[in-house]
Amino acid sequence: MAFKGAIDIDKEKCKGCAVCVANCPTASIQLSKMVNNKGYHYAEMVGEGCIGCSSCAIVCPDSVISVYRIKI
Amino acid sequence: MNIEDIKKPENLVYSKTPLLTDAVMHYCPGCSHGVVHKLVAEVIEEMGIQDKTVGISPVGCSVFAYNYIDIDWQQAAHGRAPALATAVKRLNPEKYVFTYQGDGDLCSIGTAEIIHACARGENILVIFINNGIYGMTGGQMAPTTLLGMKTSTTPYGRDAKLNGFPMVIAPMIAELDGTAYITRQSVHTAAAARKAKAAIRKGLEYSVKGVGLSFVEIVATCNSGWKLSPVEANRWMVENMFPKYPIGDIKDVLKDK
Ligand SMILES: Cc1ncc(C[n+]2csc(CCOP(=O)(O)OP(=O)(O)O)c2C)c(N)n1
Ligand code: SF4
Ligand code: SF4
Numbered sequence: 641m642a643f644k645g646a647i648d649i650d651k652e653k654c655k656g657c658a659v660c661v662a663n664c665p666t667a668s669i670q671l672s673k674m675v676n677n678k679g680y681h682y683a684e685m686v687g688e689g690c691i692g693c694s695s696c697a698i699v700c701p702d703s704v705i706s707v708y709r710i711k712i
Numbered sequence: 713m714n715i716e717d718i719k720k721p722e723n724l725v726y727s728k729t730p731l732l733t734d735a736v737m738h739y740c741p742g743c744s745h746g747v748v749h750k751l752v753a754e755v756i757e758e759m760g761i762q763d764k765t766v767g768i769s770p771v772g773c774s775v776f777a778y779n780y781i782d783i784d785w786q787q788a789a790h791g792r793a794p795a796l797a798t799a800v801k802r803l804n805p806e807k808y809v810f811t812y813q814g815d816g817d818l819c820s821i822g823t824a825e826i827i828h829a830c831a832r833g834e835n836i837l838v839i840f841i842n843n844g845i846y847g848m849t850g851g852q853m854a855p856t857t858l859l860g861m862k863t864s865t866t867p868y869g870r871d872a873k874l875n876g877f878p879m880v881i882a883p884m885i886a887e888l889d890g891t892a893y894i895t896r897q898s899v900h901t902a903a904a905a906r907k908a909k910a911a912i913r914k915g916l917e918y919s920v921k922g923v924g925l926s927f928v929e930i931v932a933t934c935n936s937g938w939k940l941s942p943v944e945a946n947r948w949m950v951e952n953m954f955p956k957y958p959i960g961d962i963k964d965v966l967k968d969k
Contacts, residue, residue, distance in 0.1 A: 700747075701742060701743055702737055
């Protein structure tokens with residue numbers, strides 16, 4: 641069974657710490673080139689490789705990531 | 713299927729627990745405190761004990777923990793959280809009572825309180841965030857600071873001759889008959905955070921079983937005090953903190969019972 645995932649990031653609450661980036665097994669999350677209203681490079685989802693494992697969300701100190709997952 | 717089609721309520725598998733308030737945490741980006749707060753909130757939600765839990769916040773960066781986890785709280789004078797928790801628990805024996813303390817708070821000014829609470833076998837959970845430094849006050853040496861580690865008060869690195877040796881509290885209190893469960897965990901990866909969450913849950917469960925004090929140490933980072941990026945701080949912790957403060961269970965009186 642395989643999974644496909646997607647994440648939502650509350651970009652105004654993200655502080656750009658990049659701990660999620662280091663924890664993603666599929667390199668599906670990175671820091672944006674843009675900054676949010678506080679001046680942080682917020683995390684954003686990239687590509688189609690997300691498997692919805694929730695690793696990024698679990699290690700996020702500010703709990704700004706929601707994860708969706710479907711079976712394919 | 714495209715990404716936006718996956719983002720439907722029925723496919724949601726992980727989101728912020730409602731026990732965390734919407735307040736923006738004052739912690740530095742990447743600080744371990746935020747992850748541990750979330751784990752505590754998730755455990756309390758999953759156990760359904762929101763109205764039966766009382767937290768005691770310390771002096772240190774996590775003094776404002778009461779702004780973030782939606783339960784009853786008391787805030788203790790520096791190091792005195794185990795004494796306050798003793799009173800709260802003895803007056804309300806049916807409640808789940810825990811302290812949340814940094815290493816400066818617990819291992820320095822509060823050494824007497826933690827050791828005597830352990831010796832008395834108080835039925836509380838102590839969550840101990842060991843980041844090896846005083847975060848709140850600007851990164852001074854803590855009793856837990858590693859030998860050779862640079863801090864604002866040990867700019868050339870901690871020197872045993874001048875500053876003494878690191879305090880390793882968990883095995884010390886394991887010797888006391890009043891402690892029930894002692895473990896060391898971390899929250900730098902998802903796998904580590906899951907184990908830390910299970911440990912926090914076990915500690916809270918033990919706190920109403922009358923078996924004594926539970927102590928969950930989280931080996932943590934203070935990336936601002938350590939002057940590293942959050943990701944580098946996690947790496948430095950694994951390489952330098954883990955050899956001195958190894959991860960794993962130290963004592964569990966109910967194991968195999
Ligand atoms: C009686 C008293 N002494 C000293 C202080 C200064 N002080 C505030 S927080 C702190 C130490 C915090 O370090 P730690 O407990 O490791 O928590 P962290 O900030 O690293 O999470 C100190 C010494 C104080 N507030 N009160
Ligand atoms: S859910 Fe897993 S795969 Fe998807 S972005 Fe987060 S860490 Fe990466
Ligand atoms: S000073 Fe250190 S312990 Fe305090 S919030 Fe910043 S990173 Fe966390």
